[in-house]
């Protein structure tokens with residue numbers, strides 16, 4: 001189902017021939033498909049040397065419509081089919097190629113803004129990144145360019161993630177220009193993921209970092225392998241060619257780590273960002289995308305319109321090519337970055353499609369890593385896995401460890417009996433990951449459970465998950481069965497206790513006061529509770545919301561203090577007439593929780609609609625192909641598709657429905673093209689672009705983006 005173009009390379013003898021046309025036919029099971037043949041997008045001069053493949057117009061290129069993109073399809077290109085150019089031999093004017101389309105997995109992604117200040121100084125302005133429609137278009141679409149997924153399902157978690165104890169009257173912000181700050185925000189994303197019940201399986205969590213934040217050159221950080229990462233949302237070319245969007249490329253790079261990809265050695269300092277792929281520089285030395293070969297691999301940017309380009313950019317396999325055709329592998333540090341066949345093949349395997357192109361060059365360790373990433377539970381220690389799955393009481397502990405200083409701190413310790421199912425699942429996966437992944441340190445750090453008389457009840461090595469330039473300070477998050485009798489949880493290195501949380505004699509008590517049933521939540525809605533700690537300790541609170549009467553929960557506030565929390569954005573909460581709220585009180589070890597006694601209502605939110613192409617200002621020849629591409633996501637329904645997306649021209653009326661629609665019959669003139677997405681409770685959101693068919697008028701039209 002992926003957006004697809006076909007290219008055909010041609011040559012002529014004995015001289016160059018100009019103004020040549022070509023068309024593409026498509027057959028499945030010997031039956032010609034609807035819409036076949038299709039004309040090429042360009043009319044070219046055919047050269048005796050076959051032309052230069054980097055030059056778009058030295059070859060023919062074709063749009064491949066959606067219903068040609070499944071099953072086994074034979075494509076047949078026919079050059080000079082109209083005999084416009086007299087030829088002595090037309091027997092070599094056509095060529096067939098049979099390909100099989102296979103559906104890979106979809107990618108599920110939720111994006112969470114992070115609340116940050118430059119250098120962690122609260123006196124500096126707050127830098128929280130809130131995406132706009134057009135930012136989603138350009139940032140998100142990079143993931144489809146570089147990851148071989150059948151589609152991307154995305155959600156936006158609008159309320160920002162704050163540093164722990166942000167509300168306390170002392171300095172505690174994240175300084176993302178330091179190693180500790182970079183790890184701390186990854187840890188925060190991991191905690192948010194931990195508390196929230198993933199609403200789809202295999203959900204990746206991505207923290208959004210404001211582009212103006214000083215990150216000391218860092219563009220992102222991602223667990224390898226895993227589900228959590230963050231990236232700097234630089235929604236611009238950032239000095240690179242027009243096809244290159246720095247933030248979207250960084251997201252793709254971090255998701256590559258999540259899928260188990262290592263760095264490749266390009267700039268020479270990738271190893272400072274974790275392990276590098278031992279195969280590199282094989283198979284392609286000097287940071288090449290592939291072998292430098294005129295008949296080899298070329299990148300082709302099928303999504304060019306999204307970046308406002310008039311035609312696709314071709315990426316050369318030669319690293320010496322000039323801009324904008326020059327590119328380097330996605331997992332290296334040299335920019336601009338494109339996906340290499342080697343990386344693409346590795347990702348295909350993780351998205352469920354076998355790809356053996358490079359298996360012969362893999363080390364045994366790499367094969368093992370790939371297998372563990374695909375199916376970590378198969379590699380988990382069976383005893384540990386059983387203990388985790390059968391436990392009724394757990395310790396969830398996370399924190400930061402400085403490797404060189406030999407220091408550590410907890411950023412959360414909770415004794416709980418009801419972790420989210422996917423939190424337990426991800427803990428189980430880590431039991432597999434840790435067999436082959438994780439930072440190796442000379443003297444391991446351990447997480448230790450101790451009883452009142454100082455006896456060690458349980459001790460295990462802390463899995464330092466990150467492998468992407470986290471640097472000195474590493475983060476961890478472990479979910480373990482509680483060892484009965486535990487009164488203290490410690491981080492140790494050898495016998496040395498680096499950090500400790502001790503249980504006070506009594507757990508806290510908490511009562512949720514509002515919303516407690518019967519309410520209709522509106523803007524400014526506030527969650528209130530009353531809590532006490534018999535031991536007089538300080539309490540912090542997490543607030544969770546359920547749209548399904550307590551079946552599943554999502555974290556909306558963490559590490560809160562005081563006795564109330566104003567919900568920052570109701571659009572974060574799926575609308576429901578069966579809403580419940582939960583408050584979890586923590587004294588730093590024990591937890592207590594209380595839910596709303598009855599259900600309350602939360603208004604539903606309209607979908608967010610995004611037009612990917614055409615870009616505003618685009619013009620097309622009358623009768624030529626215009627591809628409309630868009631998507632929408634809805635807080636209640638998730639991604640919308642099919643008839644829930646409808647397209648309309650203010651000039652020609654209804655055009656059709658779906659995420660991708662090819663139209664060739666737009667009338668001459670200016671069109672406002674509107675995509676309207678409608679969710680299951682009838683609310684709608686729309687986006688509009690202005691395009692011209694024929695010669696554009698001199699008057700300037702501005703893009704209109706609307707979300708009621």
Ligand SMILES: [Zn+2]
Pocket residue numbers: 115116117122126166173
């Ligand atoms: Zn702040």
Ligand SMILES: [Zn+2]
Pocket residue numbers: 253257263273468469
């Ligand atoms: Zn990296």
